[in-house]
Amino acid sequence: MNTLAPSPTMSSTAALSRTTLSIQGLSKLYAGGTQALDNVSIDVREGEFLVILGPSGAGKSTLMRCLNRLVEPSAGKVIHNGEEISGPNKNLREIRHRFGMVFQQFNLVKRLSVLTNVLTGRLAYRSAWRSLFYNFSQEDKRIAIECLARVNMDHKTFQRADTLSGGEQQRVAIARALAQKPRIILADEPVASLDPKIARQVLGYLKQVSQELGITVLCNLHQVDYAREFAERIVGMSRGAVVFQGSAAELTDNIIQRIYYRDASADADRGDNRGRDDE
Numbered sequence: 001m002n003t004l005a006p007s008p009t010m011s012s013t014a015a016l017s018r019t020t021l022s023i024q025g026l027s028k029l030y031a032g033g034t035q036a037l038d039n040v041s042i043d044v045r046e047g048e049f050l051v052i053l054g055p056s057g058a059g060k061s062t063l064m065r066c067l068n069r070l071v072e073p074s075a076g077k078v079i080h081n082g083e084e085i086s087g088p089n090k091n092l093r094e095i096r097h098r099f100g101m102v103f104q105q106f107n108l109v110k111r112l113s114v115l116t117n118v119l120t121g122r123l124a125y126r127s128a129w130r131s132l133f134y135n136f137s138q139e140d141k142r143i144a145i146e147c148l149a150r151v152n153m154d155h156k157t158f159q160r161a162d163t164l165s166g167g168e169q170q171r172v173a174i175a176r177a178l179a180q181k182p183r184i185i186l187a188d189e190p191v192a193s194l195d196p197k198i199a200r201q202v203l204g205y206l207k208q209v210s211q212e213l214g215i216t217v218l219c220n221l222h223q224v225d226y227a228r229e230f231a232e233r234i235v236g237m238s239r240g241a242v243v244f245q246g247s248a249a250e251l252t253d254n255i256i257q258r259i260y261y262r263d264a265s266a267d268a269d270r271g272d273n274r275g276r277d278d279e
């Protein structure tokens with residue numbers, strides 16, 4: 001059985017899909033006074049490849065960390081498939097399990113093989129003692145190799161992770177996220193450390209897995225060109241706030257100006273003094 005086979009109900013026609021993740025009025029005020037998120041509301045559709053676009057400090061990483069509960073929001077709600085996953089008394093392990101993560105620095109275990117790195121994506125499904133000894137079943141290995149094949153890395157299965165190029169490492173990181181069988185992948189600046197040719201290749205794989213497997217992908221980027229090229233929809237963030245939501249075609253130069261060069265003095269004039277100590 002091909003457990004990663006595309007589902008006909010979750011195709012690239014995300015525009016027709018239901019909302020899977022509803023972010024409602026999310027705010028985060030860090031100790032020290034930085035308002036990293038300011039009343040952020042975004043509805044994400046099932047199977048969508050959504051790019052969160054914004055400059056450094058816009059709050060992109062904070063948003064992702066609030067979704068998988070690495071950071072506690074100060075206000076607002078997150079609803080996943082009709083169930084609130086924010087707020088107290090939640091099973092954090094189970095919530096984190098829903099989100100596959102892809103990071104800028106790949107975060108592979110350097111001295112381990114490609115296969116073992118991808119198998120760590122299966123840890124959530126293993127008992128604690130089996131995890132301790134990296135004791136994986138044949139079924140886990142089959143899933144891991146299938147995930148590697150998705151990103152054309154199955155020919156490097158037994159190579160040590162630290163002998164791979166950056167682009168290859170990120171493809172393995174995508175395979176690791178897939179092995180976790182998440183419904184949503186959060187990719188935080190996944191191509192910021194890669195040259196443009198390889199960056200496009202990696203984004204292409206991410207988009208492909210989204211389209212073929214119906215996995216919803218939220219991808220933080222700061223490069224407008226990549227957002228235009230790959231996003232099905234773009235959310236523009238500036239200084240913690242959503243300032244644009246729309247298609248690549250709707251991302252005009254004026255809007256880019258608003259995302260990247262939003263005037264801090266305009267906020268100050270409105271009496272909005274929220275300790276933007278990073279600018």
Ligand SMILES: Nc1ncnc2c1ncn2[C@@H]1O[C@H](COP(=O)(O)OP(=O)(O)OP(=O)(O)O)[C@@H](O)[C@H]1O
Pocket residue numbers: 030031032034035036054055056057058059060061062063222278
């Ligand atoms: N743990 C923290 N404690 C205090 N302030 C924080 C913390 N994490 C982030 N911030 C601040 O929150 C703001 C948003 O940071 P965040 O990392 O979410 O932005 P970003 O859009 O991901 O930026 P980048 O593109 O540089 O990764 C910044 O001003 C940052 O300094």
Ligand SMILES: [Mg+2]
Pocket residue numbers: 060061062188189
């Ligand atoms: Mg960030």
